[in-house]
Amino acid sequence: MTESDDGLLLRISPHPPARDAGPARRDTSGRRAAIARAATDLFLRQGYQATSTEQVASAASVSKQTVYNQFGDKETLFREIVLGVTATAEAFAADLPSAMDGVPAGADLDAALRALARRYLTVVVTPQVLALRRLVISEAVRFPELAASYYERGPERVLAALGALFAGLGTRGLLRVTDPDRAAADFAFLLLGRTLDEGMFRPRTIAPAEIDAAADHAVDVFLAGCRS
Numbered sequence: 001m002t003e004s005d006d007g008l009l010l011r012i013s014p015h016p017p018a019r020d021a022g023p024a025r026r027d028t029s030g031r032r033a034a035i036a037r038a039a040t041d042l043f044l045r046q047g048y049q050a051t052s053t054e055q056v057a058s059a060a061s062v063s064k065q066t067v068y069n070q071f072g073d074k075e076t077l078f079r080e081i082v083l084g085v086t087a088t089a090e091a092f093a094a095d096l097p098s099a100m101d102g103v104p105a106g107a108d109l110d111a112a113l114r115a116l117a118r119r120y121l122t123v124v125v126t127p128q129v130l131a132l133r134r135l136v137i138s139e140a141v142r143f144p145e146l147a148a149s150y151y152e153r154g155p156e157r158v159l160a161a162l163g164a165l166f167a168g169l170g171t172r173g174l175l176r177v178t179d180p181d182r183a184a185a186d187f188a189f190l191l192l193g194r195t196l197d198e199g200m201f202r203p204r205t206i207a208p209a210e211i212d213a214a215a216d217h218a219v220d221v222f223l224a225g226c227r228s
Helices: 029-046 053-060 064-071 074-085 087-098 107-124 127-138 144-153 155-171 180-201 208-226
Strands: none
Touching: 029 053, 029 064, 029 074, 029 127, 053 064, 053 074, 064 074, 074 087, 074 127, 074 144, 087 107, 087 155, 107 127, 107 180, 107 208, 127 144, 127 180, 144 155, 155 180, 180 208
């Protein structure tokens, strides 16, 4: 796991060394990470078609042959980057089960949900995450399986984790939830809907005050229908 300069978590699979490779050939993790970071930046700024293997090699300060040795070709590198960036969503989803641990009913539940909503929305509308979402959508016809995998590992995984979280809160009597998965989808739509749409079509940095307002409104409406 590595982190790009924009804060995105990026998982890159290790490159298995050749059986007879020496120490220099085996120690490829640094070059592999540098190529991944450079490619991520270029793909997000220029798109898939406009980014060449030569540009990636130059930005990573390696040879073009090194890029081929590490990733095979541009298409494989692109797939690795797109699926690797889902580590950001996976890390968020993995933290959700502990988000409400020890939270009693009443005002503390309200505050915990607001904090969760702020974290969720902040991650989704990060400029680099929005850029990646635009990139995946723009290449969905060329790479339909890749787009589906991105959705499954990113947005769908977060929704599943939210559903499990709300099911737990329902079991504890803190929320009135008959269908946790539907509750998760409703919560996500209330929180992300307008802000995400605007961010996708009007690229800009979403101000913290806008995130706070959207999060508070989403929680208010959600609790109005689900509070026990």
